[in-house]
Amino acid sequence: MPSLGRLHLITDTRPGRNPLAVLRAALPVARSELVVQVRVEDSATDRQAYDLARRAVALCAAYGATCLVNDRLHVALAVAAAGGHVGADDLPVGAARRVLGSAAVLGATAREPATAAAAVAAGASYLGVGPCHPTSTKTGLPDPIGPAGLRAVAEAVAVPVIAIGGVTAAAVPVLRAAGAYGVAVVGAVSDAADPARATAELLGALTC
């Protein structure tokens, strides 16, 4: 399995957003360092998820980037994505691994060490850990775990830990020092006036 990219860009499909335009801006900058996670609103139909995912897979292929699909693993398989990401309300990690197969990238959400270790034992190849900081992108999350919470998870597992939740380029050094291999963002790129520049700033912080 090729090494995992360090910058995970999650699609923003809230009303009024243009996720494909954001991908077209970010991909030429980050190329193979980018992991695109296709995440749609819960209210989206499978057909809408499929249409976005197949376009994202094609764009990623042109730049050597990795494309994953959040939650809907049948969509991941249908578009030949590299894998998927699951959390507490999705298929259990072991079941997700059986669906996707042994070669797929499989991310799992973990907020504390015991869940993290269990997810890895069940077949997760990376962990999304957060929310590290307050975020306005997703509601209903627990309180932020901060760099200390991230460190506790990172010290418990041997797979890449991807910090998520309110991540900005300025926050990256502290998160990396706490054990993050990479970061996952929505707003830091999708809300930016210049998504290409925001991507470059995040990459710079991740690779310095």
Ligand SMILES: Cc1ncc(COP(=O)(O)OP(=O)(O)O)c(N)n1
């Ligand atoms: C990299 C990464 N980390 C965490 C999540 C959150 O997944 P989940 O808890 O299943 O919540 P939804 O994104 O499905 O609402 C993620 N998607 N990516």
Ligand SMILES: Cc1nc(C(=O)O)sc1CCOP(=O)(O)O
């Ligand atoms: C989709 C998602 N999951 C989270 C978690 O902690 O599980 S935080 C989050 C949203 C991240 O968006 P932003 O980069 O704009 O804060």
Ligand SMILES: [Mg+2]
């Ligand atoms: Mg989920």
